[in-house]
Amino acid sequence: MPKKAFAHFHVDNKLNNPSTINQSSNEKNSSVSFTGDEIFQDITSFSESVANEIRFRFSILNIIVKECHDSGVTAKKIEPLRVQLQREISRPIPSSITIYRWWLKYRDSDFKITSLAPKTKKKGNSSIKVPxxxxxxxxxxxxxxxxxxxxxxxxxxxxxxxxxxxxxxxxxxxxxxxxxxxxxxxxxxxxxxxxxxxxxxxxxxxxxFRRMGKKIQTESILERVEIDHTQLDLFAVHSTYRTTIGRPWLTQLVDCHSKSVIGFYLGFEPPSCTSLTLALKNAIKRKDTLLSNSPSVKGKWLCYGIPDLLVTDNGKEFLSKSFMQTCDSLFINVHQNKVETPDNKPHTERQYGTTNTSLLNDLPGKAFSNYLIREGYSSETEATLTVDEITEIYLIWLIDIFHKKSNTRGTNCPNVTWNLSARIWPPNEFKGTDDELDFCFADKITRSLRKEGIYLKKDLYYSNERLAEYRGKKGNHTVTIKYNPESLGYIWVLDEDCESYFKVPAINFEYASGISLWLHEKNMELKKVLSHTEYNQESEIDAEIAIDEIVDKSMSLKKTTLTNRKRAARYQENTKRAKNSQPYIPPQSKELPSSSDSRVDASNIDDDFNWEIDYV
Structure with missing residues (x-):
């Protein structure tokens, strides 16, 4: 039944109610806007049983309104109509008061059919019955x-x-x-x-249960790059001994516009400034040198350049002062997500899932997070790949498969999107040399400049003619230096007069140029252990006790003056030296005196004894 059939009963009431008129005019003049608080409801909002009850009540009101068209609906007028309702409707008809209440509810809701829905959910005893x-x-x-x-x-x-x-x-x-x-x-x-x-x-x-919003929108490559670490679900073996040595770490940088992996680090360096630096250097540089060492890779890695925005989590390596200084020097903006919000870096999280499912799933030595799944499979025993082999497999999969393949929806191909965007907005390439890039990522500290040079770490000193000249002008003082933790062959020293750094090699360059800071510290620990292999604390204490006994015994001898003690010591020293320097020849005619007679008691030497000095 159309709404007009019911509305004419209350036209006068609406006209006489100014609030209703104002509300209608406001609704007409108000602009349409979505706030998320609107409620939309019709008969399909309810269950089938409730919808049938709404239809039943509406059919009763439809008949009553037709019969009471001119005089209005009241409880007294409904009662005579119940017999007619029973003939037309097969279900039992409720009382006239109940029907009248339905009518009032329907009228007060401005004739909305959903107002006839029974409030069955509010039925029942809501109070607690137990003590x-x-x-x-x-x-x-x-x-x-x-x-x-x-x-x-x-x-x-x-x-x-x-x-x-x-x-x-x-x-x-x-x-x-x-x-x-x-x-x-x-x-x-x-x-x-x-x-x-x-x-x-x-x-x-x-x-x-958060609301899902719009995806992060970017307009060009390197506009937003996400970085994160993960431990691969794969065990690696030693390159020489082929024994299992653990699961390597993977650090990846993912471009949010093209979904390309622009740089990575794969190895046993845990999440740290070192692994972060290696991955970021790899992302910035062109990949020609890297791919020249991997002839099995057929395609080209198109990605390179300095990111505009780098999105990180709250790991301590991302909060370090050295990392922030490096990003400032390269004009990289850093955005650190809130704690425990991995969904703010969806591309790296998704990329790790793709790597584990598409690449590592078929490799020997894969690890399982669920012990029920890995039952009967020993990941450590089955592992056969070294870190170098895993890296080469990763490069082949990344460049020859992932970057060339469209996603499952067919909306993005990393290489195609990168090329199209690079034509409009080319990547911001680092124009300097590899040494200049290493200098940008070097750690900045202060050290003392002395005659022996600059001390960096244990057994690591740096010096050259330029540094000696600088010390000649400035003297011994504290200087600012930068060093590369991955190669300790050189350091950079700040010349405060020129406001620039100059390069200083290590004194032991052959050793320092081939090690990293971590390896040097391990070498020093091993050297310390080896130097203490012959050390025995109890033997050291016994030797100290023996020294004390000798000193006590010598001091117990009766001496009158310090001079006499010195002369006695000199006499003993000369006697001992003479015996050691001349071989002993026994006399042939005379008997040897007893050892007790030949011994001279140094303690009985008189202080007034005439010591003759023979001048030559």
Whole structure:
């Protein structure tokens, strides 16, 4: 029945109500805007049983309005019509008061059919029927069910029964035990959001049930680049001994516009400034030299250049002062996401998933996160690939497969998107040499300049003629230096007069040029261990005790003056030296004196003895 058939009953009321007129005019003049708070409802919003009830009530009101067209609808006029309603409708007809209430509700809603929906969800007794102490026990057990403990419902039910039984015995009460169904229904009332918040925290629940917004939009390559680390689900072996040495780390930089991987680091260096520096250098430089060492790679790696915006997480390597200084020198803006928001770096997270599923799934030595899946498969035993072999496989997959292939929706191909964007806005290429790039990523510290040069680390000194000249002008003082942790052959020293750095080699250049800072520190640790292999603390203490005994014994001898003690010592020293320098020849005619007679007691030498000095 059209809305006009009901509206004419209340035209006068609307005209006499100025608030209704103002509301209608405001609705006409207001512009259409979406705030997200509007509610849209029709008969399809309800279940089938509720929708049938709405149709039933509407059919009754339709007949009554036709019969009461001129005189209006009242409860008294509805009563005589119930017989006619019963003939036309097969269902039992409610009382006239009930029908009149439906009419009032329908009229007050401005004739919206959804107002006839029964409020069945609000029926029932909402008050708690169990005693407070029993309800408290139930709530505590339910907390254990939906929390991280994840207690099952049956054990929660048994726990409540035990607590109620103990309470009855100790307080002389007779509270009834709740049923299993009581606990199950209470748990069912919790929303998925509440359950997740209880088990994993409010932050996780908000992230899981957040609204989904628009994807991050970029207009050109390198406009936004995301970086992150992950440990590969693959075990590697030693290149010489072929023994399993663990799972390597992978650091990737992903361009958000083309979805290309523009740089990476793969090795056993954990997330640190070193792995970050190596990956970022690889991303900035052209890849010709890298691919020349991998002849099995057939395609070209098109990606290079300095990113405009680098998106990171809150790892300590991204918060370091050295990293921020490097980005400032290269004009790279850094955006650090909030804690525990991996969805703000969707491209790197997705790229790691693609790498694990598309590349590592078929390689020997793959690792499994679920122990049930890896049952019967020993990842460490099956591993056969070295880090260099894994790196070459990764390059082949990345350049010859991933960058050339369109996504499953057919909306993006990394190489095609990169080429099209590079024609309009070419990448910001680093124009300097490799040494200049190393200088940009070098760590900045202060050290003392002395006669022996500049001390960097243990057994690492740096000096040359230029540094000696600089010391001659400035003297011994503290200088600012930069060094490359990956190669310690050179350092850069700041000349404060010229406001520029000059290069200074290590004194032991052959050693320093072939090691990194980490390797040097390990070498020093090993050297320290080897130098203490002959050391025995107890032997050292015994030697110290023996020295003390000799000193005490010599001091116990009776001496009158310091001069006499010096002369006695000189006499003993000369006697011992003479015996050691001349061979002993026994006399042939005379008997040897006894050892006791031949010994001279140095302690009985007189102080007034005439010591003759023979001048030559």
């Amino acid at each position: 407070d102490i029993v309800s408290e026990y139930i709530s505590h057990s339910i907390e254990r069910v939906i929390s991280a403990e994840k207690l099952n419902i049956n054990n929660a039910f048994k726990s409540v029964r035990k607590k109620v039984r103990i309470y009855n015995l100790t307080h002389n009460t007779s509270y009834k035990y709740p049923s299993y169904e009581t606990i199950r229904k209470r748990i069912k009332k919790f929303t998925p959001y509440e359950k997740l918040a209880k088990s994993k925290g409010e932050r996780v629940a908000k992230r899981e």
